[in-house]
Amino acid sequence: MADVKGTPSEVRKAAIASLFGSALEWYDFFLYGTAAALVFNTLFFPTFNPLVGTIAAFGTNAVGFLARPLGGVIFGHFGDRIGRKSMLVTTLVIMGVATCLIGLLPTYATVGVWAPVLLVTLRVVQGIAVGGEWGGGVLIVSEHAPSHRRGFYSAWSQTGVGLGFVLSAAAYALAQEVTTKESFLAWGWRIPFVVGILLTAVGLLIRLRIMETPAFQEKESEPKKSAPPLLDVIRTHPKSILIAFGARVAETGASYLFLTFSLSYASEIGVDKGVVLAALVVGMLFESFAMPMFGALSDRVGRRPVYIGGAIAVIVWAYPFFALFDSRNPVLIFVAIFVAVVIGHGAMIGTQPAFFTELFASRVAYSGLALGHELASMIVGGFSPIVATALLAWSGASWPIALFLIGMGLVTVFAVAAAPETNPNVLGDGKARQEAEAEEKTKPSDSSPIHS
Structure with a gap:
């Protein structure tokens, strides 16, 4: 992409808007995953035994991931044609309304099979919204930022993702704290969902204040392309799509094992879920502010070394992660989650927006961002807790899950190793990339798969 940047004030405003908007939208999305691990198996699938009910609950969670590529295609098309800002506003409203409605749903005991049907329908709507949000949230910052600080500034959009999880987990921890077990199952679990509509209103006010990105505005002055953006990006950037997909395998697959499956695993081995939830909140809080640090590091040494380092950390930590869990020692469980989330996942997700x-x-x-990012979410992210739960049911042990983590890490290492270094300010690469950008403007279409 060309280095068309906004003023320092516009860059800061875009970063803040992306942070808060992403935090609120991902708060909504993560609520579902937490509820799937804690209560949905009991409330919406009571006719199954507990383990099968958990798999069914995670299955409805995965439906949201199946819908994410659809949202990416729809909002990616209009985001490239109409603008980034309008799509971010639209996705935030859709997500907020769907989340509030989940909090108002009747359960299986009230309406029978219609309860899981309605739950799945609203999860699909959530998936469509978040599938369209991520790319826009990243671009609204990265297309404002100068190339030499793009890693740092664009990572703040991912900080919003981390804070969204912290907010959702904290909301559930608070709801459990102020209710009895019976009242939490009866109505306490609904509170975080319904409150989400108020947070959505706040995010909407913030996002309406941001400007459209300079890169999109410059694109608007160029001759219009007749091909739909989706077909255009598949034709001209196939390698980039595959790299983005492969790079996300360890990032998204590991994250949902760490953030969602770990709660279910804790119950299986007799560990208090409250301990794991508290560890996740602390880990994600630290990771949220480590992300810009990893982004800044990628501005100095390149995107590839930092991203590959995070994937290797996931590989190395796979067995220790579960061994520390199996100790049932709360301190060691905190260590397991902290290292996995802050170092392994943090290095990848902090570098990802600029890369x-x-x-x-x-x-x-x-x-392009929506397609590569959301296909991985659909295939890997949504199903990794299901695969892990099935492996646990099959083996009764954690070692197959650790092998699963290692496999995902290796896929990401190979994918990122196959990519060129995209940071134009390292490896003496900047001049060549500037010349490539200048050449692109003289052509009606460019067949090169990599632009930076």
Whole structure:
């Protein structure tokens, strides 16, 4: 992408808006995963035995991931044609309304099979909204930021993702704290969902104040392309899409094992879920502010070394993670989650916004980011807790799950190793990339798969 940047004030405003908007939207999305691990098996699938009910609850969670590529395609198209800002406003409203309605749903005991049907329907709507949000949230910052600080500034959009999890987990911990077990199952679990509509209103006010990105505005002055952005990006950037997909395998697969499956695993081995939830909140809080540090590091040494370092950390920590859990020692469980989340996952997700943005030309960036990012979410992210639960049911032990983590880490290492370094300010690469951008403007379409 070309280095078309906003003023320092506009960059800061875009970063803040992306942070808060992403935090609120992902708060809504993560609420579901937490509820799936804690209560949905009992309330919406009571006719199954507990383990099968947990798999069914995680299955409805996965439905949201199946819908994410659809949201990415829809909002990516209009984000590349109409603008980033309008799509971010739309996705936030859709997510907020769907989340509030989940909190108002009747359970299986009230309406029978219609309860899980309605639950799945609203999860699909959530998936469509969040599938369209991520690419826009990243671009609204990265397309404002100068290339030499793009890693740092764009990582704040991911900080919003981390804080969204912290908010959702904290909301559930508070709801459990102020209710009895019976009242929590009866109505306490609904409170975080319903409160989400108020947070959505706050996020909406913030996002309406941001400007459209300079890169999109410059694109608008260029001759219009007739091909839909989705077809354009598949034709001109196939390698970039595959790299983004592969890079996300360890990042998204590991994150949902750490953040969602770990709660279910804790119950299986007799560990208080409250301990794990508290450890996740602390870990994600630290990770949220480690992300910009990893992004800044990628501005100095390049995107690839930092991203690969995070994937290797996941590989190395796979067995120790479960061994520390199996100790049932709360302190060691905190250590397991802290290292996995802050170092392994943090290095990848903090580098990801700048890395992925620089893989695509501005005219198709929204569609390209959405396609690569959300396909991985659908195939890997949504199903990794289900696979892990099935492996646990099959083996009765954690070692197959650790092998599963290692396999995902290796896929990401190979994918990122196959990518060129996209940071234009390292490896003496900046001049060549500037010349490539200048050449692109003289052509009606460019067939090169990498732009930065």
